[in-house]
Amino acid sequence: xxxxxxxxxxxxxxxxxxxxxxxxxxxxxxxxxxxxxxxxxxxxxxxxxxxxxxxxxxxxxxxxxxxxxxxxxxxxxxxxxxxxxxxxxxxxxxxxxxxxxxxxxxxxxxxxxxxxxxxxxxxxxxxxxxxxxxxxxxxxxxxxxxxxxxxxxxxxxxxxxxxxxxxxxxxxxxxxxxxxxxxxxxxxxxxxxxxxxxxxxxxxxxxxxxxxxxxxxxxxxxxxxxxxxxxxxxxxxxxxxxxxxxxxxxxxxxxxxxxxxxxxxxxxxxxxxxxxxxxxxxxxxxxxxxxxxxxxxxxxxxxxxxxxxxxxxxxxxxxxxxxxxxxxxxxxxxxxxxxxxxxxxxxxxxxxxxxxxxxxxxxxxxxxxxxxxxxxxxxxxxxxxxxxxxxxxxxxxxxxxxxxxxxxxxxxxxxxxxxxxxxxxxxxxxxxxxxxxxxxxxxxxxxxxxxxxxxxxxxxxxxxx
Amino acid sequence: xxxxxxxxxxxxxxxxxxxxxxxxxxxxxxxxxxxxxxxxxxxxxxxxxxxxxxxxxxxxxxxxxxxxxxxxxxxxxxxxxxxxxxxxxxxxxxxxxxxxxxxxxxxxxxxxxxxxxxxxxxxxxxxxxxxxxxxxxxxxxxxxxxxxxxxxxxxxxxxxxxxxxxxxxxxxxxxxxxxxxxxxxxxxxxxxxxxxxxxxxxxxxxxxxx
Numbered sequence: 001x002x003x004x005x006x007x008x009x010x011x012x013x014x015x016x017x018x019x020x021x022x023x024x025x026x027x028x029x030x031x032x033x034x035x036x037x038x039x040x041x042x043x044x045x046x047x048x049x050x051x052x053x054x055x056x057x058x059x060x061x062x063x064x065x066x067x068x069x070x071x072x073x074x075x076x077x078x079x080x081x082x083x084x085x086x087x088x089x090x091x092x093x094x095x096x097x098x099x100x101x102x103x104x105x106x107x108x109x110x111x112x113x114x115x116x117x118x119x120x121x122x123x124x125x126x127x128x129x130x131x132x133x134x135x136x137x138x139x140x141x142x143x144x145x146x147x148x149x150x151x152x153x154x155x156x157x158x159x160x161x162x163x164x165x166x167x168x169x170x171x172x173x174x175x176x177x178x179x180x181x182x183x184x185x186x187x188x189x190x191x192x193x194x195x196x197x198x199x200x201x202x203x204x205x206x207x208x209x210x211x212x213x214x215x216x217x218x219x220x221x222x223x224x225x226x227x228x229x230x231x232x233x234x235x236x237x238x239x240x241x242x243x244x245x246x247x248x249x250x251x252x253x254x255x256x257x258x259x260x261x262x263x264x265x266x267x268x269x270x271x272x273x274x275x276x277x278x279x280x281x282x283x284x285x286x287x288x289x290x291x292x293x294x295x296x297x298x299x300x301x302x303x304x305x306x307x308x309x310x311x312x313x314x315x316x317x318x319x320x321x322x323x324x325x326x327x328x329x330x331x332x333x334x335x336x337x338x339x340x341x342x343x344x345x346x347x348x349x350x351x352x353x354x355x356x357x358x359x360x361x362x363x364x365x366x367x368x369x370x371x372x373x374x375x376x377x378x379x380x381x382x383x384x385x386x387x388x389x390x391x392x393x394x395x396x397x398x399x400x401x402x403x404x405x406x407x408x409x410x411x412x413x414x415x416x417x418x419x420x421x422x423x424x425x426x427x428x429x430x431x432x433x434x435x436x437x438x439x440x441x442x443x444x445x446x447x448x449x450x451x452x453x454x455x456x457x458x459x460x461x462x463x464x465x
Numbered sequence: 466x467x468x469x470x471x472x473x474x475x476x477x478x479x480x481x482x483x484x485x486x487x488x489x490x491x492x493x494x495x496x497x498x499x500x501x502x503x504x505x506x507x508x509x510x511x512x513x514x515x516x517x518x519x520x521x522x523x524x525x526x527x528x529x530x531x532x533x534x535x536x537x538x539x540x541x542x543x544x545x546x547x548x549x550x551x552x553x554x555x556x557x558x559x560x561x562x563x564x565x566x567x568x569x570x571x572x573x574x575x576x577x578x579x580x581x582x583x584x585x586x587x588x589x590x591x592x593x594x595x596x597x598x599x600x601x602x603x604x605x606x607x608x609x610x611x612x613x614x615x616x617x618x619x620x621x622x623x624x625x626x627x628x629x630x631x632x633x634x635x636x637x638x639x640x641x642x643x644x645x646x647x648x649x650x651x652x653x654x655x656x657x658x659x660x661x662x663x664x665x666x667x668x669x670x671x672x673x674x675x
Contacts, residue, residue, distance in 0.1 A: 018655040019648055023630035027648060029659055031666050038495070038548075051642070057667050066496065080496045124666060131547040131571055145571055148549040149578035149641075157645045159652055163628060195483050196541035196567050229541065231570050252665035260665040295483045316539055316592070320482050411546075413492045430545060432487045434510050 005270035007167050008236055009202050012142045012267070016125050018159055025161045031124035032141075033154050034110050035061035035097065037084045039129050042152040043091035051156045053095040058158065060119055061092045062100040064109045065130075065413045069376050069403040072103075078415055108379020108405040111135040111349035115219065116381055118248025122237040122264040127154060132349045132429065133232075134225040138218035139245070140237035140267050142202070145226060165231050166200055166276035169269075171207035174283035179463040181359070182217035183351060183427070183446035185209070186224040187289040189281060191299040198230030201277065204269060205235050209283035215244040216355040223350045224429050227296040236268035288462055290336055291431045291444040293324035298431070299444070300336060302461045308332035327433050328441050329423075337461050339443070342422040344373035344454040345436070346400075346447055348410035351427035352378030356447040357386050360427075361394040363451035363462060369399040373454035376408040400454065409436055425453035467580040468638035469610055472561050474534035476606040476618075477524045478595035484538060485545035486572060490554045492546075503550065503557035525558070529603030537594045537606075538565040543572025552579045562608045564615060566591045577631045580638065582610055584625050593617070610635060 006014075018027040039061070046053065053059060066084045068076060076082040085102065092099035100107040106117065111132055114120040122140035127133060129151040136143035146160065154160060172185060190197070203225050210218065218235045225233030235241075242261060245251050252260045287301035298321070300307070306325065309332065312318040325332065330339075346352070346360050357377065375395050377383035383405055386392060392402045408416045410428035417437025418424050424442050427450045431442040443459060452462040494506040512523045519526040525533060536542075536555070542565045543551060552575045555563070561581060566588035568576075576583040586594075597618045598604055604618035610632060615623045634641060645652075660667055 016659075019651045021630060022633070023628050025628075025630045027645065027652075029652075029655055031663075041499075041549075049642070084496050119668075121666070123663075129547060131545065145547045147547050147552075147571055147575035147578060150574065153642050153645065156642045157652060158656065159645060161630070161641070161645070195544060199541070199567050199570060226545075226570075229544065229567075229570065250668045256665040260663075263663070295485075297483070316480060316482055319480065320539075323481065411492055413495060415493075430485070430487070432485045432545060434491055435487050438491070438510055438515075 005272040005274070007269040007273045007275060008140060008204060008234060008267050009142065009167055012123055012125065013164060015123070021161060024163050026164065027159050028125060028162050030127055030154050030158050030160060031058060032119055032126040033059045034114055034126065034128035035059065035088070036064050036110050036130065037066040037088045038148070039151050040084060040087040040091060041148050042129070042155060045152050046155050053097070053155050054158045056096040059097045059155070061088060061097050062107055062110050062113055063088055063102055065407045065411060067102065067406050068414045069406045069408045069416065072404065081414060105380040105384060108382065109349045109352060109407055111223065112352060112378030112382065115139065115215070116248070116379055118245055118251030121245070121251065121260070122241060123267050127160065131226045132223050134230070135219050135223040135349055137222040137225070137232050137234035138215060139241055140234060140264065142232060142234065144232040165202045168198055168201040168203045168230065168277045168279065169275040170203050170205050171278065171280045172205065172209040172283050173207040173280060174209060175212070176209055176283045176286065179288055179448065180286050181446045181448065182213060182220040184286055184289040185281070185283070186221050187291065187296065187299040187444060188286045190224065190228045190296045191289070192281070193228055193279060195227060195295045195297040196229040198225065198228040201230050203228070203230045203233040204275070205233060210235055211238065214355060215240060216353045219353070220350055224296065227429060237264050288446065288449050290449065290459055291442070292328065292330060292336060293321065294327055294431055294433050295324070296429070296431060296444065298324055302337050302449070302459065304336055306330045306332055306334040306336065336459055339459040340423065341371055341425045341453045341457055341459060343371055343418050343424045344369070344450050345376070345409040345424055345426040345428065346374065346450050347376030347378070347408055348428035349378065349407070350429045351447050352376060352382065354382050354385050356427065357382070357391050360447040360451040361391045363448050363465065364398040364400060364455060365394050367398055367455040369454040370457040371454060373400045374403055374409065375400050376403045377405050379405050398455065411435070412437055425450050425459060466638045466640065469561060469580055469582045469635045471607065471609045471611060472534060473605055473607040475530065475532045475603055476535035476537050476598055477530040477533035478598040479524060479536055479538040479542070480595060482539040483541045483544055486543055486548050486551040486569065487545055489543065489551040490548065495548055495550050499553060503554045507554040507558045527602065534559050535562045535564065535606055535608060536560055537591060537598060538563060540566045540588060542568055544569035547571040549575045549579070552576055552581055556581055564591060564594065564608070577635065578641065580635065582608060582635060584608060584615060586615065586623055586625055590623050
């Protein structure tokens with residue numbers, strides 16, 4: 001008897017169904033639950049309801065969203081922020097959760113340290129109360145962001161009720177040109193399918209360009225799946241994945257590694273597996289990509305010009321582009337290359353790993369930032385490794401500010417934001433109105449493009465430097 | 466959770482697509498406790514000027530729409546961040562239902578968990594509803610979860626689909642965790658077999674250091 005061909009998503013899903021519920025819902029077992037300061041609301045409700053954390057051993061916490069990225073020992077000035085961090089400290093200790101807190105070198109952005117610690121493993125289910133949890137799908141895990149009530153549900157039951165999403169295969173075929181990274185690929189994809197293009201779907205990224213990507217690049221790609229509306233993004237595990245994971249602190253070892261490795265080998269989608277939708281991108285046609293508007297779908301090659309809303313037939317879309325351009329203070333037809341920038345941010349769960357910092361440092365080396373430029377490493381270990389390579393020196397010598405790890409200016413929850421009216425070139429994931437501070441205008445770019453903007457003071461095609 | 470059955474109320478149109486949860490509630494308010502007055506935080510930076518005055522062009526600042534308890538939006542409303550406070554802010558203002566052609570995935574789930582009914586209807590139908598609401602400011606609509614019907618200001622009825630599980634939870638206002646804990650035997654049994662079959666999933670109790 002032969003089993004019908006299945007997608008990787010289908011294989012992982014099936015393996016985690018505890019029971020079937022009404023209305024096509026499945027109760028899914030959760031292998032990993034990652035927490036951050038925002039999870040304290042759920043801890044409080046759990047305690048109030050008199051419930052216990054079911055699996056402290058499958059629950060891991062860190063402080064990233066609210067902690068300022070100021071030098072170690074700097075007191076947290078804002079009492080509300082201080083209270084958020086203190087609350088997580090207390091709940092993590094009370095519940096016996098492994099906690100990478102302030103002062104722990106392993107502390108960092110939750111989506112950076114999960115993989116770094118070997119907590120993120122192929123074939124597992126992983127959730128976190130943060131929409132960029134899709135990052136972990138780069139390892140062939142089913143990983144997705146959840147709301148605060150769902151966080152509490154996982155705390156209490158180690159499960160979630162889920163309706164099976166549809167599948168979308170995104171094939172990126174061919175070779176990426178020099179100067180083009182996973183960040184450009186994902187921005188180009190979102191421009192193509194739209195910010196709601198993946199709604200209701202789990203994306204599997206495939207194709208020769210994805211196979212050739214490092215784990216860091218695959219994480220960047222999966223990270224922004226939510227920006228295309230998708231619940232999760234995944235890449236089939238392969239030798240690149242296994243080599244990256246082996247020996248990580250929480251990854252299995254010895255015979256357990258061999259058993260895990262055998263299972264992981266069965267995960268890739270079967271050759272004839274059917275996806276609900278398929279999209280193909282030509283890697284060789286992708287250029288360094290920047291956003292010009294207030295949605296990640298407002299993205300274009302750096303060689304393009306600001307679009308003209310008058311040329312858009314659909315009135316809803318036309319109005320939205322008009323509003324975006326008004327907020328961004330951009331006139332239709334303006335070339336994107338050459339736009340004057342006030343500030344640069346290199347960091348976030350999208351682009352704060354060692355490889356990202358190397359790419360930015362390669363551009364910064366021997367040059368000088370002409371606008372304020374921050375580099376915020378994704379974790380204490382990324383920071384340490386970067387310093388061992390001397391990247392901090394490169395950045396400091398070029399006039400960049402080298403900071404402590406955290407989410408920082410990607411989300412601004414810790415009070416680190418731009419000033420009203422500033423135009424920021426940012427390696428983060430959202431160019432929403434007000435995301436990086438009230439009235440701040442964000443242009444999303446890759447790390448190399450962000451460094452290029454810092455040293456020229458303008459959006460600049462990194463290939464021309 | 467407050468149950469939802471049927472609501473007849475003023476509805477306000479929001480024509481902008483891709484309204485993200487940062488716009489619904491800016492990040493700096495997320496550290497506020499739930500009793501801190503979330504109604505004021507709703508759409509804060511597009512609803513109020515820097516000195517706290519109402520922006521007259523914002524729909525909920527217009528007298529006819531001010532009592533709205535239903536929002537009728539463009540596509541992908543509630544996209545972006547998973548912040549459940551977006552739903553808290555809508556509820557604190559009094560919004561109990563959002564009618565849209567599509568919603569941000571996590572926001573969509575967060576609505577169900579808090580007793581706010583998300584209704585998905587075809588883009589053409591929702592565009593028509595927004596048109597009626599603009600032409601007749603302050604007009605009321607009915608959202609009937611039991612019957613799964615939205616009744617437009619002009620009386621036209623539009624049937625909608627809703628996940629039967631989520632419908633039952635909304636109608637009864639049942640606590641989902643209590644429901645799931647009712648499956649405790651199945652969870653415990655699965656957990657034992659799963660963690661034995663994938664014995665590398667649960668890390669060793671000692672915390673390794675790198």
